[in-house]
Structure formats: C-alpha cells, structure tokens
Amino acid sequence: MKLAYWMYAGPAHIGTLRVASSFKNVHAIMHAPLGDDYFNVMRSMLERERDFTPVTASIVDRHVLARGSQEKVVDNITKKDKQEHPDLIVLTPTCTSSILQEDLQNFVNRASMSSDSDVILADVNHYRVNELQAADRTLEQVVRYYLEKAHRQEKLNLSLTDKPSANIIGIFTLGFHNQHDCRELKRLLQDLGIMINQIIPEGGFVENLHELPKAWFNLVPYREVGLMTALYLEKEFGMPYISTTPMGIVDIANCIRQIQKQVNIWSPILLGKKFDFEPYIDEQTRFISQAAWFSRSIDCQNLTGKKAVVFGDATHAASITKILACEMGIRVSCTGTYCKHDEEWFREQVQNFCDEILITDDHTEVGDMIARIEPSAIFGTQMERHIGKRLDIPCGVISSPVHIQNFPLGYRPFLGYEGTNQIADLVYNSFTLGMEDHLLEIFGGHDTKEVITKSLSTDTDLTWNSESQLELNKIPGFVRGKIKRNTEKFARQNNITKITVEVMYAAKEDLSA
Amino acid sequence: MSIKISETLTFECETGNYHTFCPISCVAWLYQKIEDSFFLVVGTKTCGYFLQNALGVMIFAEPRYAMAELEEGDISAQLNDYEELKRLCVQIKKDRNPSVIIWIGTCTTEIIKMDLEGMAPKLENEIEIPIVVARANGLDYAFTQGEDTVLAAMAHRCPEQKTEIEKKIDDKSIQELFSFLPLKTKEKSNKSFTLKNTFSLVLFGSLPSTVASQLSLELKRQSIHVSGWLPAQRYTDLPILGDKVYVCGVNPFLSRTATTLMRRRKCKLIGAPFPIGPDGTRAWIEKICSVFNIETQGLEEREQQVWESLKNYLNLVRGKSVFFMGDNLLEISLARFLIRCGMIVYEIGIPYMDKRYQAAELTLLQETCKKMCIPMPRIVEKPDNYNQIQRMRELQPDLAITGMAHANPLEARGINTKWSVEFTFAQIHGFTNAKDVLELVTRPLRRNNNLENLGWTNLIKIQKR
Incomplete structure (x- = not known):
C-alpha cells in the first residue's frame, strides 16, 4: 500500500482508451464498475469534444459479480456492433475488474463470432504499467493486429510511395498540445517536400493501417507513445524511424538532418536526386523562427545564469532542459522526470546540461527539491505550477498531466519552428523580467x-x-x-x-x- | 420508437449502461463538511486518478484526504493488510492528527474481500483514533450514495440518548452541542428544552453550514428546535440518538442512513418530501410540524413570497421541456420543483429509486403533475445513455440535465444542457436557495437568448461514414 495524494500518470486503462478513442470509428468497451468510466468526462471536457466519446462501460455490479460477466460483456459488444458499426471494438478492464481474473479473451472470441467488427482485448497489465506505457503497448497491439490481418489476407503492399513520405506515430487525444504539434509537424514535413502517409492514432482509420509500411520512414515525436510501434515496424518491415523530438532549434535541426539521411537512401534510386535541407534549416533558424534571435537579444541576456528547475515527462523535460541550457544560457539546477521506466535514456540526454537529476513519481520529493534549490523559475507540470505558487516561484507548464489550460483554442505548438517561438515566450514570461527584477530586489x-x-x-x-x-x-x-x-x-x-x-x-x- | 407519456407513475428499468461518478466522490464534499476528519480511500490508481481528475479536486491544498493505493502485492495478498493500513494511519495521525479517520472501501476492496470492518476496531484501539468504515463502492452504489454509506456508518458512532440521571453528568457535553447558538439563547434553550421526556429532532444529510442553519432557522420559526445534524461540522459533535429522537432527511439519496437510524438506533423516521424548491420546503416543514403536533405559522405566506420573488425566472421556464438523464438521485425532487414552475418533464432518469424512502416525494410529484395539468413523466431507473440519447433526438427537449460526459456533445447537437453535478454542489435546499436552482436551470436558456440570432445552433458536420 502506498499513501498517495496525487499522481503524474494515470492508470493503464486510460492509456488504452486514449489510443482507442483517437482512431476514427473505433469503439472501446470498458469492463468496469460504475464510475470507472470517467475517461469520457475527461475527454469530453478537456478536449471540448463535440462527438460522444466512443467508450461504453459494461457495468460490473453486484449482480454481474455473482453470475460472471460473460453474457453482459458479449451482449454489450454485439449491441455496439449493431448500433454503430465500428471497424474495431477494443475491450479493456480496469485495475478493479482485472482482479476478477475472468477470461476476457474468451469473451472477445465469442463476441467476434457474432460481430461484423473486429474485436480485440487490450493486452495490458494494470498493476505493472501506467497510462503512458499502456498507450504505447495498445497502439502497437492495434497496428500489429491489422498488419498481421493484412498479411493473412495477402493485402500487404510493401512498395514505397513514389515521393518520400512519413508516418507520424504517437499523436493522440488528451496529449499535451498534441493537436498543435501535429499541425506544426505536418507543415515541417510539407516544407521539406515529404508526404504524410499516415498519422496514427489521432484521426486514423484502422482499415488503413496495412498501408503503414509504404512510408519511407516513421517519425516518433514523443518517446512516451509510439516507440513500441516504430520498433515493431522496424523489425517486421525494416522501416527506419526517427525519434529525435523536433523541439528547440538544435533538435529540430538534428531531426531534419536525420530525415535527410533517411530520404537520401532511396531518393537517388527512385527520384534520381538528393535532398539537401541545410539551406532550409539555416533560413528557418536564423530568420523565420524568432528564437535564435531572441537568444542573442538583450532581453535574453538578463536570463543568463538564472537558476531553473525542470520536471515533466521524459520527452518534454529533456528537450526543455536542453533548450534552457544550450539555447538560452539558463542554468538548470535540477531536471527530472516521472517516467521512471525511461530513466536510462533520460539521464543520458540531460547529464551534461544540469547540476542534478531527479527521477521520481512522488510529487513531494519534487516539492522538497524545489524548496531546497529556490530557483528563479520552474518549468514543470500542473503540480509544479502549484508548488511554485506556494513558494512564490513562477512556473511555466511544459508537460502533461494535462489540464484544461493545456487545450488553448489558439495555436500553441511546442514542436517545430513555431514551437520555438512559443517556448521562448513561455520561458521569458515565466521569469520576473529584467528591470522589474532589479527594482523588486531593491x-x-x-x-x-x-x-x-x-x-x-x-x-x-x-x-x-x-x-x-x-x-x-x-x-x-x-x-x-x-x-x-x-x-x-x-x-x-x-x-x-x-x-x-x-x-x-x-x-x-x-x-x- | 413510440414515446408515450402516461397518467400514472410508471417505473422502468434499463440496462444500467449509464455514466455517473463513482460514489467515492462524496469524499470531495464530506471532508470539507466534517472539519476534523481524514478520509482514506482504500483503492487502486483508477480511484485516485478519478478523484484527482474528473472531479477537478486536484489534491493541491493538501486536503484531509488521501489514497491508500493498493499495489500488486496487496492484491495478491502477499502483504498483510492490517500492517499496511496501520503504517498509513500512523503516518496520517502523525501528520494531521484528525479526530476521526474514515476508511472508504472501494470496488477493489470488495472484490479482494478485504475485511475493513474487521480491522478497524483493532487498529482503532491501537492508534487511539476512531476509525469509521464506509463501503462507497461502485458495485453497489452510484455517485451521491457514497454520502449515504458514510452517514450510515457514522450513525453507529453517535452517542446514545442518556437517561435522566446520566443526563445531568453529561450536561456539559450537551451544552457544547448547542455551541453554534449565541450564549444567551444557549442557556435559555437548555432550560426550555430538555431531552428527558420530549422528543427531539435530528436532521441528516450533508449541507454547507449556512444552508443547514437556514433550515434550522425555518424550523425554529415554527418553534421546532433541531437538536443536531448528521453530519455535524465536527466529528466530535455527532448528534445524540435514541428511541426518543425523530430523524428527517434533507437529501433523497440517504435511504441507507434512514434505515440504519430506524433499525439500529431506534429513531423515528419522518418521511417527508425533500426541502428543495419552495413547494418542497413547505411540505417538508409541514410534515415535521405535523409529527410534533404543531400548527404551522405563516408558512403559506412564506412560500407565496418566495414564488413571488422567482417571477422573472418562471417567465423564462414556463412551458419549456426538460429531460433528466440521471446522475445524482436528486432528480425526482428537482423534477417536481421544475414541474411546479411550469416546465414539462419528459423523462426522469435516476440511478436508483428507493420507493419507500422517496414515497412522500413521489406522492408530491404526482400531486404536482395533477395540479399543473401536466402528464406524469416517465421514471427510468438504471438508464441506458445510448437509448436516452435516441429518445432525446426525437423529443428535442429545451433542456437536458446530464452528466459531464454528455454535455458538450449534446450542446454541439443543439440541445441545451446543464450539468447535473452542479446541483450536487450548489446550495439548493430551503426557501432562500430556490432561486439558485432556477439560476442554474435558466442559464443555458438565457445564454441562448443572447446567441439566438447567430445561427450557430448545430456545430457538428453531417457524418459521412
């Protein structure tokens, strides 16, 4: 037992449902007691979703408990099949109902005999993985299911698209600024002359998944979700993937250079030419994005050597640390992540850019660390924002867990060149500003x-x-x-x-x- | 699908595939109500994430509640439950030192059959803090019924009514019971009001303290003294119970508490409609007065006065139709009040209907429908949200009172909504707060008056697939 007041990542079924409901025309059935279906509330309220969340709870009550759930679950699956004609129905238990140890796979087998939809059971251990790991796992499971199905039906088409193309893997519902990031990535790829083959899971159709291997490479912008899928596609179909997050001027350039390397493997053969993205990188860095100029400007000079603390998911915390340290000259006293499962990668990424590293999912440890360091600004999650409020330290929010404030109506990407502007604004506005700072001190x-x-x-x-x-x-x-x-x-x-x-x-x- | 609206009360039961909040959410308001308490929810990550997220009560202000998060070792019984809970409770005692720790059992503790009730007394002795156990699980209960389980458990802890001799010794503690009264009246009330032979009245249901004192005051106007509330502001001020105590509920979802008070504490239950809306409040006071053989004074005028003050709102709602999807068990009382306001209620969805505890309310609903010449609404227990949405498509109600999950999608389809949870948290009881109910109900209607001419009612694209 653990005394818990707050958690950074949710339970596993939330991850599964986020993936399932991001696809179009996919329905999820939760095998859960009353009230466990609050995912619907989160999605409907936070994303301000106009459509009904395609998740139905097959309620486990005392009655069902006594008789076993098979009938009810199978019944609910077949009913949903008739009502909505989804392409796929994903069945998931929650922490609670997974203890019942019912043979859900058997329910799924039975239900799929009488449904037109495909039916799968999300294969996740609810006590061992968190929301993000489960999302990663479920996405891989769905992709694998449809590619194997296509393989059996001999529908698999492995030839590459005529023009260079990419899949973007890992954009999904309730992600931190994911919709904005997605738009920015599309623009970036378009600027580079690369077609988008598919974006999954957000807005994708499972019926099209068999065309994933046609892309020249996969782009995984966030480490938390999509890596497993990319690894599977690499192993089965030899598809290369790029997992450098295009956040911050330096890493965007890194990412683009990797893209260049990938497309130049095939383009001399297929298109008879080679791509050179260097002029594009240079133009964007120095003149289109304002971030490089900002780093050079007198405003940013005032930030030199100021202390900051960074905390968030592995992707965002690592990227922001690098941006603060390398691109703005801010001293990162401590950086950390709650993605304990990704500790090794995280340490390797940030070790030269900060004084100390904290890997924990206990928010009190983070609070104590911040109180000890007393930074001038914090870049963290909603929890750190709150800690900052109590300590009177400003905080810019850079990572999930999400809050309604992370779904702005306006355009606020973190990735790509527009993202660099947004981040520079966020950083600058988080610190108490230049002259004001001096006077307050006096x-x-x-x-x-x-x-x-x-x-x-x-x-x-x-x-x-x-x-x-x-x-x-x-x-x-x-x-x-x-x-x-x-x-x-x-x-x-x-x-x-x-x-x-x-x-x-x-x-x-x-x-x- | 044919939609009939019948003349008599009919109850239907659907599949129960509906969305509502988990009953552990009662923690969110009960911890604020009982100021010296600590709530420990014994459950999984799923429970914790719910409290943190869906209710928006992020555990930021270090409130007096926490999760005892069950991990794999607990589920597979590799760890000793007692030792684990003891460890956490000792920690809580050290950090917060509450007067009581309330263990909230969840679905998970039910399924793994964790014997919370068995462990509590032993641990209570060991750490010297009372431990109350409530099973607010989603297998048996819906949303607001969580409060019911907590109050029912606390009813066992209320002090027993003393005999005359014992009373004298205990005088001081009783005096403290009235500490919310100003000093002078405190002395007076102690003289004029003795527990020995007369009957006393205890009200049950958690209300914000201002609302509770408003209701106490209304009864005082009829010379009825409320001797205590369950729950009180402090755990140490629990009301005295016994066979000379009348009890009356203020919330429709407290049937289990009512039963416990009657059967286990031998109290006498006053079955009244609930004090929601001027009509309900009047009926509630009248019923209590009739039990004490008191003729009401100026009650009719009081009700009339309130209706008068609601005039502007009534003009907005009259003739409009409303559909309750069912969420917090306040549906019958709210529907009755809205019908009395001149609205038409198509359907009352409700998670659970205790026809005995709500009998007086159901009768009042029937009478109100007759009086207003409006067909009886259909009452759907354990509704199916999917079916309800189909029915709503056909009926096109002016307002749907719905859980949060459906509000935005319905609005996008041009159906006005109001969150049912708002009625759970808003102050809606008594004469003075009737206005607040209508304030909530009319908000979408008033908003529409503002946006009417913009032509933006439908905000979804026609589905292609």
Whole structure:
C-alpha cells in the first residue's frame, strides 16, 4: 500500500482508451464498475469534444459479480456492433475488474463470432504499467493486429510511395498540445517536400493501417507513445524511424538532418536526386523562427545564469532542459522526470546540461527539491505550477498531466519552428523580467496583501520631503505606487510622519528582513 | 420508437449502461463538511486518478484526504493488510492528527474481500483514533450514495440518548452541542428544552453550514428546535440518538442512513418530501410540524413570497421541456420543483429509486403533475445513455440535465444542457436557495437568448461514414 495524494500518470486503462478513442470509428468497451468510466468526462471536457466519446462501460455490479460477466460483456459488444458499426471494438478492464481474473479473451472470441467488427482485448497489465506505457503497448497491439490481418489476407503492399513520405506515430487525444504539434509537424514535413502517409492514432482509420509500411520512414515525436510501434515496424518491415523530438532549434535541426539521411537512401534510386535541407534549416533558424534571435537579444541576456528547475515527462523535460541550457544560457539546477521506466535514456540526454537529476513519481520529493534549490523559475507540470505558487516561484507548464489550460483554442505548438517561438515566450514570461527584477530586489516585492489606507488617494497625514519625493520619482512608474505604499505602511507602523530617503530605505530593509 | 407519456407513475428499468461518478466522490464534499476528519480511500490508481481528475479536486491544498493505493502485492495478498493500513494511519495521525479517520472501501476492496470492518476496531484501539468504515463502492452504489454509506456508518458512532440521571453528568457535553447558538439563547434553550421526556429532532444529510442553519432557522420559526445534524461540522459533535429522537432527511439519496437510524438506533423516521424548491420546503416543514403536533405559522405566506420573488425566472421556464438523464438521485425532487414552475418533464432518469424512502416525494410529484395539468413523466431507473440519447433526438427537449460526459456533445447537437453535478454542489435546499436552482436551470436558456440570432445552433458536420 502506498499513501498517495496525487499522481503524474494515470492508470493503464486510460492509456488504452486514449489510443482507442483517437482512431476514427473505433469503439472501446470498458469492463468496469460504475464510475470507472470517467475517461469520457475527461475527454469530453478537456478536449471540448463535440462527438460522444466512443467508450461504453459494461457495468460490473453486484449482480454481474455473482453470475460472471460473460453474457453482459458479449451482449454489450454485439449491441455496439449493431448500433454503430465500428471497424474495431477494443475491450479493456480496469485495475478493479482485472482482479476478477475472468477470461476476457474468451469473451472477445465469442463476441467476434457474432460481430461484423473486429474485436480485440487490450493486452495490458494494470498493476505493472501506467497510462503512458499502456498507450504505447495498445497502439502497437492495434497496428500489429491489422498488419498481421493484412498479411493473412495477402493485402500487404510493401512498395514505397513514389515521393518520400512519413508516418507520424504517437499523436493522440488528451496529449499535451498534441493537436498543435501535429499541425506544426505536418507543415515541417510539407516544407521539406515529404508526404504524410499516415498519422496514427489521432484521426486514423484502422482499415488503413496495412498501408503503414509504404512510408519511407516513421517519425516518433514523443518517446512516451509510439516507440513500441516504430520498433515493431522496424523489425517486421525494416522501416527506419526517427525519434529525435523536433523541439528547440538544435533538435529540430538534428531531426531534419536525420530525415535527410533517411530520404537520401532511396531518393537517388527512385527520384534520381538528393535532398539537401541545410539551406532550409539555416533560413528557418536564423530568420523565420524568432528564437535564435531572441537568444542573442538583450532581453535574453538578463536570463543568463538564472537558476531553473525542470520536471515533466521524459520527452518534454529533456528537450526543455536542453533548450534552457544550450539555447538560452539558463542554468538548470535540477531536471527530472516521472517516467521512471525511461530513466536510462533520460539521464543520458540531460547529464551534461544540469547540476542534478531527479527521477521520481512522488510529487513531494519534487516539492522538497524545489524548496531546497529556490530557483528563479520552474518549468514543470500542473503540480509544479502549484508548488511554485506556494513558494512564490513562477512556473511555466511544459508537460502533461494535462489540464484544461493545456487545450488553448489558439495555436500553441511546442514542436517545430513555431514551437520555438512559443517556448521562448513561455520561458521569458515565466521569469520576473529584467528591470522589474532589479527594482523588486531593491524595494522588496510585489506584495499588496494588506490594505494600508482605505482610500487609494495619497493626501494623508504623511509628508514626503523633497529628497524622498525626488527619489520616489526616480523609480519607474510600474513599481512606484507599490514602493510608495510599502514605505507609507512602514512609516505608519513606526509612527513616522515625515518621510525622508532614510525612511524609504529603512522600509526597504524592513521588508527584506 | 413510440414515446408515450402516461397518467400514472410508471417505473422502468434499463440496462444500467449509464455514466455517473463513482460514489467515492462524496469524499470531495464530506471532508470539507466534517472539519476534523481524514478520509482514506482504500483503492487502486483508477480511484485516485478519478478523484484527482474528473472531479477537478486536484489534491493541491493538501486536503484531509488521501489514497491508500493498493499495489500488486496487496492484491495478491502477499502483504498483510492490517500492517499496511496501520503504517498509513500512523503516518496520517502523525501528520494531521484528525479526530476521526474514515476508511472508504472501494470496488477493489470488495472484490479482494478485504475485511475493513474487521480491522478497524483493532487498529482503532491501537492508534487511539476512531476509525469509521464506509463501503462507497461502485458495485453497489452510484455517485451521491457514497454520502449515504458514510452517514450510515457514522450513525453507529453517535452517542446514545442518556437517561435522566446520566443526563445531568453529561450536561456539559450537551451544552457544547448547542455551541453554534449565541450564549444567551444557549442557556435559555437548555432550560426550555430538555431531552428527558420530549422528543427531539435530528436532521441528516450533508449541507454547507449556512444552508443547514437556514433550515434550522425555518424550523425554529415554527418553534421546532433541531437538536443536531448528521453530519455535524465536527466529528466530535455527532448528534445524540435514541428511541426518543425523530430523524428527517434533507437529501433523497440517504435511504441507507434512514434505515440504519430506524433499525439500529431506534429513531423515528419522518418521511417527508425533500426541502428543495419552495413547494418542497413547505411540505417538508409541514410534515415535521405535523409529527410534533404543531400548527404551522405563516408558512403559506412564506412560500407565496418566495414564488413571488422567482417571477422573472418562471417567465423564462414556463412551458419549456426538460429531460433528466440521471446522475445524482436528486432528480425526482428537482423534477417536481421544475414541474411546479411550469416546465414539462419528459423523462426522469435516476440511478436508483428507493420507493419507500422517496414515497412522500413521489406522492408530491404526482400531486404536482395533477395540479399543473401536466402528464406524469416517465421514471427510468438504471438508464441506458445510448437509448436516452435516441429518445432525446426525437423529443428535442429545451433542456437536458446530464452528466459531464454528455454535455458538450449534446450542446454541439443543439440541445441545451446543464450539468447535473452542479446541483450536487450548489446550495439548493430551503426557501432562500430556490432561486439558485432556477439560476442554474435558466442559464443555458438565457445564454441562448443572447446567441439566438447567430445561427450557430448545430456545430457538428453531417457524418459521412
């Protein structure tokens, strides 16, 4: 047993359902007690989904428990088959119902005899893997199922597309800015003259999966979901894959260079030419994206050597760490991930870019670390944002677990060249800014928790002498009011009626004491 | 599919493939209500993720609840349940020192047959904190019934009514029981109100303290003194129960608590409609008064006054139709109030219907329909959401009161929705709060008046496949 207040990654069935409901015309049946189907709420509310979430719970209640679930599950599968005619029905238990140890595979076999749809059982251990691992596993299972099916029916077409093409693997529902990232990736590939063969699972049809091997290569933007599928496709069909996340100027260039390498294996033979993406990389880096220029600008100079802490899923935490350290000159005091299963990769990625590394899924450890380090800014999940609030440290959110705020209506990608702009904005706005920072340091903070006088007007019993008035006028407008109030508050508390420059600085000292 | 609207109350039962929240969600409001409590949900990651996510109660403010997350070793019984729970409870005692720890059993503890009730007394002695066990599992209960299981379990812990001699010794503790009253009236009430021969009244159901005192005040106007609430603001202030105590519920989902109070604590149950809407509140007070042989004073005027103040809202809802998909078991009371407001209710979906505990409410529903000359709505127990959506397509109600999972898709199809959970969390009880119910109900209708001329009602593409 574990005392838990909060968790970074959800239970396994959430991952399975995220994959299943991302495909088009796929229905998932949950074998679960009442109330376990809150996935529907999450998807409908967070993604502001217009369509009914294609997930139905076949409810396990006391009655069902006594008699066994077979009849009900099979009945619900066949009913859904008749009602919606899905291409595929995925059956999944939850942590709870998996303990019943019912022979769900047998239910699936029976149901598929009387259904037009394909029916599969999501093959996941609910006590050993989390949401992300389960999603990865389920995606691979679905892809494997359809490729093997095509192989049996001899429908498999292994010839490459005429023009260079790619599959994007791992874009799915409830992902962190996934929809925006997907649009950005499409644009990037289009700019490079590479066709998109398929994007899975988001918006894909399972009936088309047998055409996956036609692509020249696979692109896996996030490590958490899609790698297993890419590895399977590599092993079975010799398809190369690229798993460098195109986040940040440097890694986008790396990713594009790998793409170039892949397409240049076949293009001299098939198209009689070679691709050179270097001019594109250069143009984008220096002139289209504003991020490289931002790094050079005087604004970013003020960030030099500031301390930051990074925490998130392996992909985002590693990429952001590299961006902060290499592209902006910010000192990353600690970086960490809750993806414990990917520890080795993560350490290797970030070891030269940060002072320490923290691998944990216990948010209290992360909180303690942040409190100890006292960074100027945090880049983390919603949990770190909250920790930051309590410690009065600004936080930019860079990773799942998702929150309604991570589904902005506007365009906010993290990947690609537009993503670099967004990240630069996020980083810059997270730190207390240049001049403001200096002044706050001198005069002690933004805080206006207490009301000093009832009226906001300044004609009070306090008088400012000419020097202090002058000193006050030297302070830029946006903090002047605050400093004036802080000083007057101090004066009142100490029964001072005449405010001199000395009083101003005594007030400042008092605040910082 | 033919849709008939019958004249008498008919109950149907569908497949039960409907969406509602897990009953453990009661933790979210009960921990706030009982200020010195700690709730420990003994369940899996699935339960924890639900509390964290679907309810939006991220465990940020370090609230007084946590998960005892069952891991593989617990499920396969490699670990000793007692030792594991002890470890966690000792930790909780050290960190938070609550007056009571409430163990919330889940589906998983049911399935692995973890003997929480057996372990609690032993551990309670060992760590010297009361431990209450409630089985708020989704195998037996729906959403709000979680509160029912907790209150039923707490009913066992309420102090027993003392005999006259014992009472004197205990006087101080009883005095404390009235500590919410101002000092002067406290003395007075102690004199004028003695427990020895007269009957006392305890109300059950968790309400925000302001609402609870509003209801107490309404009864005080009729010279009825409420001697306690289950639950009280503090666990240490649980009401005194016994065979001279009348009990009355404020929520329709508390049938198990009612039964426990009657059978195990020998209390006398007052079966009244629930104090939701001016009509319900009046009927509720009237019923309580009739039990105490008190003639109500100015109650009719009070109700009339409230209706008068609702006029603007009534103009908006009159003649409009509403469809309850079924979620929180407040459906019958809300439907009755909305019918009284002049709305037409097509269907009342409800997860579970205790016809005995809700008898007075059902009668009032029937009377209200007759009075308003409106056909009786169909009541569907354990509904099937898929079928309901088909019916809604046909009926095109002006408003659907639905769980969160269906709200956005229905809105996209031009059907106005209101989340049923909002009625669970909003203050809807009593005369003063009737306005809040209508405020919620009319919000989508008022929004529509604003957006009416834009021509954006349907926001989905015609399906091609």
